[in-house]
Amino acid sequence: MxxxxxxxxxxxxxxxxxxxxxxxxxxxxxxxxxxxxxxxxxxxxxxxxxxxxxxxxxxxxxxxxxxxxxxxxxxxxxxxxxxxxxxxxxxxxxxLPIPPPNAALDISVSEARQIYRSERLQLYEFLRPSPAIELTPEINQLANQFFKPSDPLGPSLLKLNTWIKENFKYSPGATRIDTPVSAVLKNRTGVCQDFAQLMIAVLRSAEIPARYITGYIETDSQRDASEEGVDAALIGASESHAWVDVRLPGGFWWPLDPTNDCIAGERHVKVATGRDYQDSTxxxxxxxxxxxxxxxxxxxxxxxxxxxxxxxxx
Missing domain, CATH: 2.60.40.2250 (Immunoglobulin-like)
Known part of the structure; x- marks a missing residue:
């Protein structure tokens, strides 16, 4: 048997x-x-x-x-x-966990751009400037720094995610909902909305489609209480959170959270999508x-x- x-x-x-x-x-x-x-x-x-x-x-x-x-x-x-x-x-x-898009991360930036160009009409709104996201010469310099044509796409995306986390200070009250990306880049301070829009600006300047996501996140202090079996009120989630969806070749949207330098996963709850904050407030x-x-x-x-x-x- x-x-x-x-x-x-x-x-x-x-x-x-x-x-x-x-x-x-x-x-x-x-x-x-x-x-x-x-x-x-x-x-x-x-x-x-x-x-x-x-x-x-x-x-x-x-x-x-x-x-x-x-x-x-x-x-x-x-x-x-x-x-x-x-x-x-x-x-x-x-x-649920998000499956890793391994194959799409290994291709070069140049190859990815060729694929994006073939889908340009479909992705147009996520490749262009939008009401809250301007593409300035300073942003273009960052795009050239992080996305060289021969570099693999996946590691380049993760490097940008890490760079924002390590070089910008999370400071509630330092910016307003209408603070431009250029001011965030200059002052190196802001909140999740600012860091998400900065990352989107760099990606679009590098010809990589990206969209803005709003939702909620479970913080580390909240996670610890829950893992011990205590269903307590979770401290730290006082407002909405924001992160970035990056379009990978093949049609997969890969969620990256520059505020926390992580791939958005089970501890992120997605609510709305748009070109920038104004579309998903x-x-x-x-x-x-x-x-x-x-x-x-x-x-x-x-x-x-x-x-x-x-x-x-x-």
Whole structure:
């Protein structure tokens, strides 16, 4: 009797519960507000959206559509007077390891560029400057430094990822959402949004397609608590995170996180995609009746135990 074939194991996964709370408080009374939110985690081959709910205070009717880049967008209006507005997005997500794109990383930069040129119409928006990403002579110098034609593509990408981490200081409050890439390069300081847009600028200047990703990340301190079996509130994920998707020859988007000098994986939860921050900002809106507002954003990201399948012991 032949032995039974080995049971095919599912790849290891992680499961997270995420609460993203956005609070607006007005100096006076707003007579009307209109908001749109990109807060729904992606549901794809590397990430499974288990549950999702958005609530607003004051309450409202929420309408949903998919934008040009494939992001889920929720819109709503508050048409009566209010002095504050609170959005609470609650999600449960399962993430899977990303398979290594080994073959695509070994080809030369020159060979990769030839392939990209054949796909230029499809990738046009991720090869050109965009509203928040300018391609300056200084950026072009970096592109020439890191992406020489004969160099292998994969190691060149990782070197740029490491260089940003080692040469730029992570400093919340040092920049604004509209700080240009040129200022980030000059001052060598910023946050994840700045480092992602800087990396994208260098890649596009090197004729390598790249797009901007927003989402969430589990930090080291959070991971340690979870690995000990403690499902505690995870310290450190106070706001959204940002990283970069690099298009590799063959059609695979490879996620790199220059803020942490790593390949984005199971501890990253992807929410939205775009050319830059402006295409994937978590919330934006307009209001009438007052000229001053205060914004507070908080994210709680908690790793939870995956349920054990019924046939796990078979």
């Amino acid at each position: 032949l032995p039974a074939p080995p049971r095919k194991l599912s790849p290891p996964s992680m499961r997270f519960r995420i609460e993203h709370r956005t609070s607006y408080r007005y100096a006076g009374t707003a007579s009307e507000s209109f908001m749109e939110a990109r807060l729904t985690p992606v549901n794809d081959d590397q990430q499974r959206l288990i549950s999702r709910q958005l609530t607003t205070t004051p309450g409202s009717n929420i309408h949903t559509y998919t934008d040009y880049f494939g992001n889920t967008v929720e819109t709503f209006s508050i048409v009566h007077r209010h002095s504050a507005l609170v959005l609470v997005s609650e999600s449960e997500v399962e993430t 978590p919330t934006r809106g307009v209001f009438k009746g007052t000229y001053t507002e205060w914004l507070n954003v908080g994210v709680v990201m908690q790793r939870i135990q995956n349920p054990v399948p019924e046939n796990a012991g078979l």
